[in-house]
Amino acid sequence: MIKEEITKHSIQLFEKKGFSQTSIQDIVDVLDVTKGTFYYYFSSKEQLLMDIHLQYIDNLLSRQQMIFDNTSLTNKEKLEEVILMLIKDIKERGSSGRVFFREIRHLNNMNISKVKEKRNNFRLRIEEVVQEGIKTKEFQSDLPADMIAFGILGVTNYSYNWFNPNGDVSPEELAEIFSKMILNGIVSG
Amino acid sequence: MIKEEITKHSIQLFEKKGFSQTSIQDIVDVLDVTKGTFYYYFSSKEQLLMDIHLQYIDNLLSRQQMIFDNTSLTNKEKLEEVILMLIKDIKERGSSGRVFFREIRHLNNMNISKVKEKRNNFRLRIEEVVQEGIKTKEFQSDLPADMIAFGILGVTNYSYNWFNPNGDVSPEELAEIFSKMILNGIVSG
Amino acid sequence: MIKEEITKHSIQLFEKKGFSQTSIQDIVDVLDVTKGTFYYYFSSKEQLLMDIHLQYIDNLLSRQQMIFDNTSLTNKEKLEEVILMLIKDIKERGSSGRVFFREIRHLNNMNISKVKEKRNNFRLRIEEVVQEGIKTKEFQSDLPADMIAFGILGVTNYSYNWFNPNGDVSPEELAEIFSKMILNGIVSG
Amino acid sequence: MIKEEITKHSIQLFEKKGFSQTSIQDIVDVLDVTKGTFYYYFSSKEQLLMDIHLQYIDNLLSRQQMIFDNTSLTNKEKLEEVILMLIKDIKERGSSGRVFFREIRHLNNMNISKVKEKRNNFRLRIEEVVQEGIKTKEFQSDLPADMIAFGILGVTNYSYNWFNPNGDVSPEELAEIFSKMILNGIVSG
DNA sequence: AATGAATGAGTGTTCATTCAT
DNA sequence: AATGAATGAACACTCATTCAT
Missing domain, CATH: 1.10.10.60 (Homeodomain-like)
Structure with a gap:
């Protein structure tokens, strides 16, 4: 308590x-x-920070897993869902997210490794979905899946720095904008 | 000296x-x-940090201006050029960039305002290029230019956190991958 | 403790x-x-100094009040008592007094105001006694009570700078000398 | 210069x-x-302070000497003149005076001794005038001249702390008030 | 006569942490 | 389960002074 x-x-x-x-x-x-x-x-100030980090990333990992384990979704839909999850999270857990992205450096080396491993897992699973989508021809054949995963996370994670979930654009709308941009690009035609 | x-x-x-x-x-x-x-x-530790911030952002602003003032480029090309500039910068000024993104909070309120204004200018000019491209039909007509500008910066700025410019993928290659993703999307066909 | x-x-x-x-x-x-x-x-070095100042002046104010509230004393006697109190204080609280007179400048502006207000109160109450004595014809009719109060405090407060309470002249003797000088002057006849 | x-x-x-x-x-x-x-x-910050001290006290000593060497003055008049000199000095050299009274502690021991000797001389000459006045029956016969000299200096020197020479009371008026108090006292009759 | 660069010892203050109770 | 007292190492910053030029 x-x-x-x-x-x-x-x-x-x-x-x-x-x-x-x-x-x-x-x-x-x-x-x-x-x-x-x-x-x-x-036991220490750092342990508190570690608790915060673990709570944040473990929650994301399990919710990501629920999405990716849902076999009724296409790979495209899985990406859309995970983008939506991350953007919506800004409203409910934005503070945690910002602490997570910004303060990891204050953990000790062992804890940094643990957190980074989980963070990498989150990214690698996205990479896998991209890879799967390439196989199923949903996505372009020549995509470097790893870089694309980084690109997707860049778009979503950077939003923690500027997006106001109570402003003119709702989280759902932003997620759709970003999904479209990533999936279809911005060039016309 | x-x-x-x-x-x-x-x-x-x-x-x-x-x-x-x-x-x-x-x-x-x-x-x-x-x-x-x-x-x-x-005069203080903070002033040193402010110096670093100003050097970093002023340099970016002037290089951005050179690109955007080049009337021989299409808006699409302007975006490609600015993405390339930012990704290549990781190699030469990655340290400055990471300090810039991470440590701004340690400036006092007045200095934060000054830096944020310049940072906003950088983003707003990208937004203008997107807007221009919409007008010239280079880009899709229904794009929210402001959100797209944030999306582009998310992709590039997040790269400072993970991209190793001396690794397998060169800055030029990464810039091309991200340009393609943003301009054309990842969905096939 | x-x-x-x-x-x-x-x-x-x-x-x-x-x-x-x-x-x-x-x-x-x-x-x-x-x-x-x-x-x-x-909380700070200055707060310690403020504590010292308040202890010193609050003590003086309450002892002054006891003297001035004593209705069995004439105004002349009240002045004598307060002079005696101040001179005797050199022995017991001379250090505090010297700190009080000398170091007030190291307080911040708000604390200086607070202390000066109390110090002024001490002086104004002496001024009131002089004024009362004029009314009762104990004192000369044309006295500027405010300046006289400053004069009395000059004689006593300056003593903190030179008087050795363990020397040839006792505090009681000095108080009497100064009382006589102030009340009757030094001119003969 | x-x-x-x-x-x-x-x-x-x-x-x-x-x-x-x-x-x-x-x-x-x-x-x-x-x-x-x-x-x-x-040669040092302290030497500057010493210069200020010497300038201040040497000036006072020579002016005091001019007054006391004037054989046409009674001892009572000599005291009046020296009180007037000191009070008038607040207007023209009040800053120096306050530095003199307050900052002597920052001199080194040897310089403190030198200054204190001169300051003592100033006081001792006043004491002598009081003593002379006792002999000539101008002043009361049982006065402790040394303590009286301290009393006179208390009245005048303390004025540096509060007297505003540009206020309602002029230096000349204040000098007269204090001279009267010291010479005749404040008791009526 | 004056400068600008550099020193180094010292200052008030902060703060995570410990531990007996 | 919680407190209050104490620690000690660290920190940003100040400043009188020196000295080659």
Whole structure:
């Protein structure tokens, strides 16, 4: 209960001020407890950050798996679904996402490796879908699937930096725009 | 001379360890001078970071202008050129770029505003090219030019996080892959 | 307990070396604790100085009030009592007094205002007694009470700079000398 | 020429910000020269402070001597004249005076001794006049001349802390008020 | 007579962490 | 389960002073 509260408020603080600029004191002040309490639940500031990272990426991985395991979807539809998932996530978990992308460097080397492996898995599964689509002729035959996967993630992940999910364009609309661009390009005809 | 050396090595350190985690001591140790020397050339650590930011974005803005002012290029070609410029830049100024994208938060509010304005200008000029291309029918008529500009920048800027310009794929090749994806999409036929 | 110790020793150090010339390190060295301990009890060096100022002036104000509220005293006697109080204070709180008079400038503007207001109150109450004495014909009718109050405080406060309470002249004797000078002057007849 | 300029502006700065809080940089910035220039004229920051002290006290001593050497004056008049001199000085040399009273602690021990000796001389000569006046029966017979001298200086010197020579009360008026208080007291009859 | 570059010791302050209770 | 006191290492920054030119 308290542990979850700490995590939740830390995400807000890390997003707003950054990991380094947020002190344990800042965190416990929000909850009106003392630093001792923090160290009862977390062994270090870094472990808290690791928890946040794992929660974020594990959630994405399992939701990605649900999409990609759905055999009724074409590869094109799988890409569309995963793009939609990522863009919609900005609204509900944008803070976590920004912390995830920005603060990984503050983990120690071992934890960085663990997180990067999961992050790579997420990307590699997208790469596999692209590869599958090439095989099924849904996608162009000469695509370098790995680079395309990076390109897709660039479009979606960069959105965490600028997209306002409460603005004029809804997450669903943005996901459709980006899906179209990636799938069909912008050139006319 | 020394000022340039400080800037150069700071970029490397900021890239590797992050702005907060890099101390003035770290910086001057590399050059074998004292902290006093640092403060002779820079009024604060933040001013050094601002210098780095301005150097980076001003350079990009002027090169972008050269491309966009070239009336012999189509709008499609202009986009290709600017994508190529950004991807090739990873090789020569990748460190600066990563610092630019990651550490802006450590500037004070006024400086953040200044940098963001320039960064927005860079994006808005891309948006204008997309808009122009729509008018000339080079691009599809129903494109939201603003979102597309964000999409293009997502693809290129995210590359700073993963692309190894000395690896199997050359910057020129990657630029072509991304240009094709953005312009023509990945769907076959 | 420790907080009081810090305050006590700081007063000695500030008196001897001055506020600026006394470092936090100097202070904690005396008590054999670390700088962290200092900042556990005080938010800043300035706050410590403010504490010292408030302790000093609040004490004087309350003792002054006790004297001036004593309706059995004439206005002349009230002045004598307050002069005695100030001179006797040199022995017990001379260090605090010297810090108070000398180091106020190192407070921030808001704190300076707060302290000056209290200091002014102390003076204004003396002015009121002079004014009362004029009304009751104890004192000469044409006295500018405000300037006289400054004059009285000049005589007493300046004593903090030179008077040795353990020397040939006792505090009580000095108070009497100054009371006589102020009340009756030095001219004969 | 430049040396005098440095001294002049230093006095203003030392008065406003205090000796410690004023850097050599602050001083040379006002004159738009470099620190090297400062060290061409002064061997150290402290020497500048010593110059200021000596200028101030030597001037007072010589003017005091002119008054006390004037054999046409009674001892009472001599005191009146010296009080007038000191109060009028607030207008023309108030900055120097405040620096003199406040910053002496920043001199080294040898210089402190030199200045204190001169300051003591100034006081001792006042004491002598009081003593003379006692002999001539101008003043009361049982006065402790030394304490009275301190009292007189308290009244005048403290004025540097509060008296505004451009306010409602002129220096001449204030000098008269204080002379009357010291000579005749404030008690009526 | 004056400069500009450089020094190095010191300053106030922050903060993750520990630990007895 | 939680606290309060204490630590100590680190940090950005200041500044009087030096010195070759």
